[in-house]
Amino acid sequence: MEPEHLPNIFKILPLALPKDTTKLCELCQGRASLECAQCRVTFYCDASHQFADWVGIHEKICPLLVPIRTWTLRGSTGEGRIEKNIKKRELIAIARSIAEAKVAEGKHEEALPGGQACLSLCVDVFGSSTIELVPAYLLLAEAYLGLGKLSPAAEMISQAEWVVSKSPDCDHELNHRLHRALGRLQTAKGNFDDASLSFANDIYHAAKAYGLESTVCRYGYFLIANVFAKKGKTLIARSMYKEVAQTWHSHLTKLMQPFLENPEASPLPTFDKAKQVEVDNMLQTILDFEQHQSIKEHPLIALLLHCLSMMWFMAGDCVKARGFGQSALQTSQMSPQQELSAAIQSLLELVDMWYSS
Structure with a gap:
């Protein structure tokens, strides 16, 4: 517009x-x-x-x-300064939340003003070289990386890295985000060995912060698998992609289970829009990779399609949920085990019932 x-x-x-x-x-x-x-x-x-x-x-x-x-005279008093800082902290949270959502949705240009507002407010409240600035630096780095602007992205990451280096007690969550940003930057530059090392550190810190089986940690697996795929190391990439797919299948199944067992008594699980975009891109990337293999692993393809069907069901898109579900069922039936067929059929019946009522 x-x-x-x-x-x-x-x-x-x-x-x-x-x-x-x-x-x-x-x-x-x-x-x-x-x-x-x-x-x-x-x-x-x-x-x-x-x-x-x-x-x-x-x-x-x-x-x-x-x-x-x-803020005028009252803002110069101790009480006034405290109240002003409280309002600024509220704005920091709002700006960060909005910018993060836009980055996740791929609206990187629109994310920049929120990221800049977040950084400016953080400097105002916390000072120019404190650990509280790191999330804002990394948020801006993500936006610049999404736009392909590697120089400003590198500058933001460098600022974050310098602050973290001066903060020995920096927690695992921030370290994971820093190494993930470094990995993304090195991948964009084509420095795949450096990217692999950064993503390995990302996975280590994400596992410490959220657990090895967490979806946050598994996204690190996805990113490092992308690097291995670019390097032509197909077997390693395929193995890691499979772990990512299995984790997300387990996660989505748990979200869906109460509703599947009693759809009339349980609310329809919801899926955050920003997370939906990220997960859709990840699952589609793995699916595309697997479908281009000379020898296809049909159980894995069925599992990925089932994941996409569940995700779009929770997102309220019955057309996509049904389409992915039908493809998942057909693919599952090509496998001798057909382990997922019953679960996929149940989901398709639920889609038809839910959206025809």
Whole structure:
């Protein structure tokens, strides 16, 4: 959507500032010539940056910025500063949540304003070199990597790495995220050996933080399997992909089980939109890899298709749930064991019953 085609609310936002203004653009820190007509405390160099900020984050936090940026005499007292910091921390959580969701959904350009707002607020509240800044650095790195902008991504990761190196008590969760970002960067650069090492460290810390069988840890397996696939090490990649698929099948089955046992008494399990995009991409990648093998492992293909059917059922898309389910059943019946056939058939019956009622 281009600025000239926006709803009326956008058309009234740009207001010219006095020529001698010292206000800076919210996104690029260049000289501002426009201000938000709603909050009047946020400024931009041009309409394109105003539009990008609105779509990325400003629409969600516009009124929340007013008390923070117009704090007067009361804000200079100890009590006032505490209250102001509390409001800033609330904004940090909002900005981070919105930007993370956009990254997960593949909306990397839209994630940048939220990531920048999160970083700026963190610096304001915690200081310029504290461990609290690391999530914001890594969030921005993910957004830049998604856009293929490797230089700013590397800069964000370098900043995060420096802070972590100065924090010996940094927890496993942050270390896992840092090594995952490093692995993604090295993969994008084609440095596959370095990427493998980073993803191995990612898996170690993710296992410590969440458990070896967690879906978080298994996503690290997926990323390192991608590297092995790029290096032509098909057997290793295939083995790791299989572990990822089995973990997700177990996870989705557990989510579905109460509903399968008693659909009238149990609520339909829901699937977070951002996580859905990530999992769909992962499962489709593994499925595509397996389907291109000269000797196909039909039980694994059936398991992946069953996963996709369950996921889309929880997402409320009966067409995709039925399509993947039917393909899963056909593939399962090609295997001598047919271990999944009964479970897939039950899901298909549930899909037909649920969406025809």
